Amino acid sequence: MKALVYTGPNEMQLLERADPEPAAGEVVLKIDAVGICGSDMHAYHGHDPRRQPGLVLGHEFAGTVAVSRAPHVPVGLRVTGNPLITCGRCDYCLQGRDNLCVDRTMVGMTRPGAFAEYMSIPAASLIEIPPDMPATHAAMTEPAATALHALNLSMRALSRPLPETRTLVIGGGAIGLLAALLLRSYGCRNVEMAEVNPLRRASAERHAGCRAFDPQTTDTPPNRFDFVLDAVGAKATRKLSLSAVKPGGVIMHIGLLDWDSEIDMRKLTLAEISLLGTYTYSMADLRATVAALAGGAFGDLAWKQTRPLEGGARAFEELDQGRVESSKVILVPA
Numbered sequence: 001m002k003a004l005v006y007t008g009p010n011e012m013q014l015l016e017r018a019d020p021e022p023a024a025g026e027v028v029l030k031i032d033a034v035g036i037c038g039s040d041m042h043a044y045h046g047h048d049p050r051r052q053p054g055l056v057l058g059h060e061f062a063g064t065v066a067v068s069r070a071p072h073v074p075v076g077l078r079v080t081g082n083p084l085i086t087c088g089r090c091d092y093c094l095q096g097r098d099n100l101c102v103d104r105t106m107v108g109m110t111r112p113g114a115f116a117e118y119m120s121i122p123a124a125s126l127i128e129i130p131p132d133m134p135a136t137h138a139a140m141t142e143p144a145a146t147a148l149h150a151l152n153l154s155m156r157a158l159s160r161p162l163p164e165t166r167t168l169v170i171g172g173g174a175i176g177l178l179a180a181l182l183l184r185s186y187g188c189r190n191v192e193m194a195e196v197n198p199l200r201r202a203s204a205e206r207h208a209g210c211r212a213f214d215p216q217t218t219d220t221p222p223n224r225f226d227f228v229l230d231a232v233g234a235k236a237t238r239k240l241s242l243s244a245v246k247p248g249g250v251i252m253h254i255g256l257l258d259w260d261s262e263i264d265m266r267k268l269t270l271a272e273i274s275l276l277g278t279y280t281y282s283m284a285d286l287r288a289t290v291a292a293l294a295g296g297a298f299g300d301l302a303w304k305q306t307r308p309l310e311g312g313a314r315a316f317e318e319l320d321q322g323r324v325e326s327s328k329v330i331l332v333p334a
Contacts, residue, residue: 002333003056003116004312009046010320012313017056020112020120022069027123029063029079032135033306034114035143036060036315036329038173038255041197044316046174050109058331059083062129062138070123078133080141082125082286098107099149099280115312117333127286130294136306136330137293140178143328144298145281145289146254147179150229151186152285154252157274158227163187166224168244171231172200172212174328174334175180175254178298179229180208185297194220199325207303220244235261247271254278309333 003017022028037060043051051057065077086093088102093101107113108122129138146263155162168189169176172195183191191210195201201212220240225247228241232257241251242264251273268275278284292298305326307315315329 001117002309003112004058004309004331005058005115006043006051008053011307012044012316014310014313017112017116019118022120024066024069025070025123025190026120027065027070027117027126028067028120029061029065029114031061031063031114031117031119031333032078033139033330033332034058034061034309035139035174036319036331037143038175040108041316041319044320054115055108056112056114056119057108057223059106060127060139060142061107061119062135062141063114063119065126068116068123069247073126075122075197077126078129078131078135078138079126080129080138080189080286080290081121081127082281082283083113083142084280085111085122085125086255088124096282096284099146099282107227115309115331117309127283127290129290131154133290133294136304136332137301138290139330140293140298140304140328141286141289142281143174144178144182145285146175146278146294147182148289148292149281149285150252150254151179151182153276153278154227154229154250157250157276159248160226161187162227163189165193165226166190167229168192168193168194168220168225169210169229169231169254170215170237170240170328172204173231174246176229176231177204177208177327179231180204180210181298182292184208184210187293192225194237195323199322200327203303203325203327207299215240223247224250228252233257238263242267242273245271245273250276252272252276252278304328304330306330306332
């Protein structure tokens with residue numbers, strides 16, 4: 001089979017790889033569509049020690065069951081799935097908080113991912129998609145579920161309902177844009193976005209109807225927002241989050257661009273700011289997201305861009321250079 005392989009920092013190559021052999025309880029998927037994630041870009045830059053050269057990346061996928069070694073999973077079933085492979089036995093799994101599984105592994109990190117014509121995965125990770133859902137929409141399930149999970153956690157901490165909040169989304173990548181779209185669907189009328197890329201600012205204004213500005217050239221008044229969602233996770237965006245949030249407000253921290261930085265602990269304490277972290281999604285979130293995508297909660301997704309798998313290396317280059325307007329590039333094997 002053909003696979004797009006991470007072969008070294010800033011280098012992806014289309015290579016021939018052996019077809020996957022499923023273990024008992026697994027299936028082989030024919031990959032119909034797969035998205036390029038920000039964490040794939042992080043690995044592409046050589047910044048993720050967990051993802052070593054020679055690995056097939058890709059964990060935002062939709063596909064069709066081609067081979068099944070799992071009871072009750074028929075060949076031909078159209079699915080997306082949870083790239084987190086969890087144990088199913090630990091306290092977190094038993095609580096339904098499987099994203100925090102203490103023994104989790106991951107597609108595209110500890111096993112070959114979906115930037116390929118075929119991929120194996122445990123059948124327990126699969127989620128059936130509606131017959132009429134395009135594969136390129138279904139491949140958006142993983143990033144959309146990240147946004148849905150983050151907003152659901154945030155709503156538990158907010159003092160007022162989302163429609164009453166003034167909200168700032170930092171970062172116009174896929175997670176930020178999907179969060180803005182879902183905020184709109186939840187009735188949030190006052191959504192602004194901070195994004196340095198002018199192409200993405202234009203896309204956010206056009207598709208999510210939010211005011212988008214460049215935080216490098218536009219001052220953000222302090223204490224302006226009830227809710228701040230940081231989809232970047234850099235030192236500068238954490239500083240912006242703490243400055244922009246009102247006393248008693250909520251900051252949801254999703255991105256992990258920089259792992260270490262100082263934050264304004266004085267304001268966090270004296271202004272009773274709720275600072276929340278979030279990691280991915282649960283299986284329940286993924287199922288809810290498939291239904292939300294099918295029901296139009298994220299809009300028509302017309303902003304995504306589709307390219308052939310053979311053009312994947314060029315897509316990585318253009319994303320790295322900031323020359324792609326879309327917040328999400330979907331690769332489609334021939």
